[in-house]
């Protein structure tokens with residue numbers, strides 16, 4: 001095969017370049033990014049980097065030597081603006097074009113636009129990339145009254161950092177519970193209490209109706225219930241949408257992301273899509289799904305690389321995720337899906353416990369707070385489809401890791 005062009009140098013794009021070389025693909029690889037920075041990790045942007053405990057140099061995904069040693073040609077700071085599928089080439093903002101034998105779209109996601117008017121103001125920000133994080137860090141230093149719109153992972157991670165920095169922080173969430181789309185009710189309840197204890201004001205079940213400005217700068221947030229919150233910094237943390245504009249414009253099938261098959265192939269056999277930008281058939285979900293996680297980006301990169309060297313296999317990796325909020329590390333293995341029973345392991349008061357989610361008698365999801373051992377064992381139990389009873393899950397003296405190993409060896 002001739003040249004592989006990868007559009008997007010985030011977690012998925014960089015992992016795809018690395019996986020192609022791991023799989024002994026020896027042809028040319030071109031990695032393209034519209035960002036000028038060397039490829040970096042996104043998770044710390046709302047955590048250690050924002051806090052200042054991790055420097056910029058530690059964000060780097062792969063050192064400069066990687067690209068040289070692995071013969072990965074990089075084109076950073078130049079966006080792909082169109083794809084000509086008939087000619088098999090991508091066109092850049094700079095006017096240049098580049099042919100491909102295979103194209104991998106790893107364009108990620110972009111912040112969901114605000115559903116209310118007047119969001120385009122100084123002091124109203126989103127957090128998706130390093131430039132956003134640098135801007136947010138600077139604005140946070142000067143801010144007094146911080147409003148976070150959306151109690152999802154990024155909003156809550158930011159809120160925990162802002163309140164620890166001595167700011168008055170209010171989180172506004174239209175849903176009745178925090179992280180409601182991703183975690184079980186017991187975990188939502190625990191984190192709501194924890195954030196209130198950190199000092200954050202948490203307003204659930206109420207939406208934002210407008211943002212008020214004075215001389216072009218945000219000064220207040222109006223809520224649907226009539227409350228007016230003073231604000232000199234507003235973070236919009238209301239989720240992301242797939243960055244699938246290029247794919248749509250060149251006629252690839254898209255539906256909440258670029259639609260791919262189980263081997264990450266789009267509706268054009270010469271184009272693949274991986275990471276946050278794609279909607280893939282997920283065996284753990286039982287239908288198409290778009291995931292936003294480092295795990296998914298890295299594992300899909302491996303799937304596409306293997307297919308391109310003739311070692312096709314369907315994507316089947318178990319989803320897992322983490323989020324750091326204050327002193328709490330939340331780790332999630334599996335998908336909540338249609339879990340109907342939740343079993344606690346450990347006491348929430350100790351700030352170290354897990355919630356095991358069962359659909360019928362099948363373990364489908366484990367959410368761990370400050371219990372890394374449970375998380376690692378859960379990943380094995382769920383991926384290997386090892387049965388576990390509610391009694392075993394809740395018995396803190398039952399050794400999950402040893403049980404998972406024993407069952408695996410016996411299988």
Ligand SMILES: Cc1cc2nc3c(=O)[nH]c(=O)nc-3n(C[C@H](O)[C@H](O)[C@H](O)COP(=O)(O)OP(=O)(O)OC[C@H]3O[C@@H](n4cnc5c(N)ncnc54)[C@H](O)[C@@H]3O)c2cc1C
Pocket residue numbers: 007008009010011012013032033034035042043044045046078079080081106107108109127128129154243246274275276277291292293294295297320321322323324
């Ligand atoms: C603040 C924050 C915290 C997070 N925390 C966690 C966490 O704790 N755990 C976790 O698992 N996940 C976390 N995530 C999610 C995780 O970072 C993403 O799932 C992951 O980055 C997806 O990788 P990706 O390569 O698909 O997309 P991205 O990392 O978004 O990379 C896509 C790249 O493509 C570029 N691009 C887009 N269009 C073009 C174009 N036309 N031409 C050239 N380049 C283009 C983009 O600028 C970007 O650099 C977090 C995300 C953010 C923003």
